[in-house]
Amino acid sequence: MTGFTQLEEIPKIHAALRKTFRSGITKPIAWRRHQLHQLARLAQENADEIADCIYKDLGRPKQEAIMGDVAAVIERSLIVASNLEEWAKPEEPTVQPWQQSWNTRVEKQPKGVALIISPWNYPFILSVQPLYGAISAGCCAVIKPSEFSPHVSAFLAKAIPKYLEASAYKVILGAVPEITRVLELKWDHIFYTGNGRVARIISAAAAKHLTPTTLELGGKSPVLVDSSADIDISAKRILWGKVNNSGQICVAPDYILAEKAIVPQLIDSIKKHSQDFFPDGALVSKSYGKIVTDAHFNRLKGLLQRSKGKVVLGGQWDEKTRGIEPTVVIVEEEDALLEDELFGPILPILPVESIDEALQYLQDRDYPLILYGFSNNKVNKQKILDATMSGAVAFGDTFQTVAVNEVPFGGVGESGHGSQNLKYSYDSFSYLRPVFDIPFQDEQFFGARYPPYSEKSLEFFSALLKAPIPKI
Structure with a gap:
């Protein structure tokens, strides 16, 4: 990508945004709502x-671009704009009777100047979704999009100042030198979407300034399939989740733990649906994407070459187009395909004797972003919920967790922390500020707190030492 932001310009951008934030122009609700409407207009x-x-x-x-990126941005920007006034209202907690004259409230305040670092795999929505959170909270923001999605990054750099307030929202283009310079500066919140390796670098940089972070990561999102499931529908839905963007999404099903008895039927169904999806072959289909860079392509190809598993579907690639067929591999426990997040169209299947064995396998591994379960057995579903930890759990389908606006989207442990989606995005860029207004007339109630202390004042404050505490 040409046109990287000059290193000496980055501190100037940061200083200009801080000046804008301190001016207060981002705080009025009407102003924020207008920016959100403009964001929807930009996408539309x-x-x-x-x-x-x-x-x-x-x-x-x-x-896939309209369904997964553009339409979602329009919808969510408009929903946030219409709900903003309600979300921004101060909360009025119920306080002790003797504090009721204090006009106690909790205000939602913007954190300040935010940094949004977005990935290449969904470069538009994963840049703009945190942005609507920053706008709605009243923050200024910089977007640093990925150098691996140069066309979308260049579009954002061109479009953001045309539609949004240019003094409040900026785009910085670049690679390692530019993001290194960006991370040397003090931000009021950093929102990063990507992988755990880079997240550790960002967390270390943020810690130097005690900057809060939201880390939207990924990991190996597993799929559990038992013999009670509708195997044909399960196969279709799992495959669809895997071929979207050629598996290059954090919520893609990474691998399958399936009861041995149903593995042959599951494979046959996946083959059938792959033929239905791509009748002339995935590598020539206009309904199937490519791998983003040569480095990512070679990584996936290398994993397939290292794997000791049995390829039962696909396994071919095209060096010229960086296309890799949807590939299903039957593996054993220590296979190369089970090491790290695949982030590609490769789907290992690890046969297990039972759901209990699958759960034992999961308990020894990092917490995933999404855990998928395919079962009609209520007992097994409850076992999955009770025995695991993950950012979310979805029974009966893949991918659709990102389609529900009203719930938080985020990970736990290695899959990240913090969350986003509508109000959760607003909350990520806000902080809660309690406000008190204690009347001078209440001085009559405060006498016991002042020195010199006495037996009487000590007795007053010791009352709770005698409070009954339930034994059960």
Whole structure:
């Protein structure tokens, strides 16, 4: 990508945003609402260009770009705008009777100047979704998009100042030198979407300034399938989740733990649906994307070459287009395909004797972003919920966790911390500020707190030492 932001300009951008924030222009609700409407307008009026940029960067079909990026941004920006006034209202807690004259309230205040670091795999929505959170909270923000999605990044740099207040929202383009310079500066919140390796670097940089972070990561999101499931529908839904963006999404099903008895039927169903999805072959299909860079392509190819598993579907690739077929591999426990998050269209299946064995396997591993379960057995579903930890759990389908606006989206442990989506995005960029207004007339109630202390004042404050505490 040409046109990287000059290193000497980065501190100037940071200082200008801080000046804008201190001016107070981002705080009025009407101003924020207008910016959110403009964000929706940006997506709506440039839908074709955005889809074209995504295709150039990722080979992603237009329907996937509209469905997964553009339409969601329009919808969510408008929902946030319509609910903003309600979300921003101060909370009035119920306080002790003797404190009721204090006008106690909890205000929602913007954290300040935010940094949004977005990834290449969904470069538009994963840049703009945190941005609507920052806007709605009243923050200024910088977006640092990925150098691996150059067309979308260039579009954002061009479009953001046209639609949004240019003094409040900026785009910084670049690679390692630029993000290194960015991270040397003090931000009021950092929102990062990506992988755990880079998240550790960002966390270390943030810690120097005690900057709070939201880390949207990923990990190996497993799929559990038992013999009670509708195997054909399960196979179709799992495969669909895997081929979206060629598996390059944090919520893609990473691998399957399936009861041995149903593995042959599961494989047959996946093969059938793969043929239905791509009748002329995935590598020539206009409904199937490519791998983003040569480095990512070679990593996935290397994993397939290292794997000792049995390929039962796919396994072919095209060096020229960086295409890799949807590939299903039967593996054993220590296979290379089970080491790290795959982030590609490779789907290992690890046969297990039972759901109990699958749960034992999961308990020894990092907490995933999403845990998928395919079962009609209520007991097994409850076992899955009771025995695991994950950012979310979805029974019966893949991918759809990102389609529900009203719940928080985020990880736990290695899959991240903090959350986003509508009000949760607003909350991420806000902080709670208690406010008290204690009347001078209440001085009559405060006499016992002042020195010189006495037996009487000590007795007053010791009352709770005699409070009954239930034994059960």
